[in-house]
Amino acid sequence: MDITQNRTRLIAGAAGLALIAGTGGLLLGRAVLSPAAPSTATAPEAEEDHNPEGFVEMDPARANAAGIVTQRTIDGAFGAEILAQAMVVATPDGEAALTARADGAIIRITKHLGDSVRAGETVALLESRDAATFTADSNSAAARANAARLAFAREKRLFDARVTARQDLEAAQTALAEAEAELQRARSTAAAAGAAGGRHLAVTSLISGRITRSDAKLGNYVTAGTELFRVSDPDRIQVEAAIPASDAGRIMRGDRAVIELADGNVVDATVHSTTPSLDRQSRSATVLLDPVAAGRLIPGQGARVRITPHKAGSASGIVLPEEAVQSIGGRDVVFVANPKGFQAVPVTAGQRGGGRIEIVAGLKPGQAVATRGAFLLKAELGKGEAEH
CATH class of the missing domain: 2.40.30.170 (Efflux pump adaptor protein, beta barrel domain)
Incomplete structure (x- = not known):
């Protein structure tokens, strides 16, 4: 009888302890799971702004330094x-060959390979006997034109005073016109040859640009038509x-x-x-x-x-270099650029060939997509996810 009572007492005591333990656990669980004011240690983390999933933060300067190249998407079937x-x-x-206009020796070179030049600027000087001939012809023509002007002015005064006949005035006028025409011809010839006075001929640039070729050497004797420089x-x-x-x-x-x-x-x-x-x-x-x-x-x-071509047919899509499409988590993605970085955008790929791939869904025309260096963005994205 005593043994039975002891057992009953032990069972009741164990049940009481279990009840007390359960009640304490319940109260402890409520204390842990119940909402409480955030602690000062975790509050800043809760307030941080996180970039969207698949975003790689990278400013344009860093992207350029990494060799990442972007391309604007346009409509076009594969x-x-x-x-x-x-x-x-x-x-x-956009390109001009500068040649010697007459025979002569190169006595001065003012511009060299790679230098910038303006239209009409002198790049070299030649010493030429032809230059002396051009100068002499021009001076002679100028003297004859001046004498013809004086003769015409004299005949005009005499005709107005009714001393000479009209035919004398007309003859003087014709002589003046011929002298001025000869002067114009002599000056044009000298200018076309680049006569720079005395025995010198100037080689001048026809356009503004940079010298991309130079075959001129100081002291060389060149013939008319020899190409000395090329400007682009x-x-x-x-x-x-x-x-x-x-x-x-x-x-x-x-x-x-x-x-x-x-x-x-x-x-x-x-x-x-x-x-x-x-x-x-x-x-x-x-x-x-x-x-x-x-x-x-x-x-x-x-x-x-x-x-x-405009005659591209009814099929539509966007075609990119194959390196622009990267595989992440079994999905094809491309990295679309924005001012703060690159966003991984899932796409649906179509045909492939010749280093090109057709995007049939996921992109719109006009978006800037990373092409060369897209694998670097994929690596950067994986690195960021590993750190998190």
Whole structure:
């Protein structure tokens, strides 16, 4: 009987302890989970502004230093683009050859390779016997013209005084006209030759620009027509692209184009014209492109162009270099630039080929997308997520 009572007492005591422990745990849980005023240690973190997911903070200066290049997106079906090799050249009025206008020896060179020159500026002087002839002819013509003026003025006074006949006045007037014409011819000849007085001829620049070639050497004797310098205007350039005959008929004046340089930079352009015939050797048509900004282009530079004809068909999309599309978490994304950095935007990719990829969803025309260096942004994004 005592044993049974002891067991009953032990069971009741254990139940009481369990009840007390449960009640204490419940009160403790309520104290931990119940809302409380934020502590001073965690308040600043709660107030911090976090960038949206997939954002890489990077200012333009840092992006440029990292070699990240962006490209504006434009409408264009994957199969509609025409790819071609091209060459940067000067426009017909953007380059000038400076030649010797007469035989002579080079006695002074005032400009050298790479120097800037203005139109009409002297770049060299020649000592020439022809220069002396031009100067003498001009001086003689001036003297004859002056004598003819005096003779005409004298005949005019005599005719007004009714001393001489009209035919004498008319003869003097004709002689004056002939003398002035001869003076004009002599001066024009001297100016065309670059006569600078005495025995000197000046070689002057026809356009403003920079000297890109110099074959002049002090003391050299050159003949008339010898090219001494070449001057190019860096702002007056165009791009010549060789287009297959099958695609030439699709291109029209005003079509959009992109010039891709070897360093990864791109320059927007428009089609200026297309040659009506094919080159006999390459059997291709030449398309001239006008770049929107010529600062990065240098005459003689090779490039690749992408032309989007107006006759592109009904298919639409955005075509980018393959390196612009990165895979993150099994999704294709591109990095769209904004003033504070780059935002990873999921996209749907279509056809691929020739280093190009078609984006069929996720982008709009006019957005700036990172092309070269997009993998650096992906790495930066992964680094930031690892730190968090």
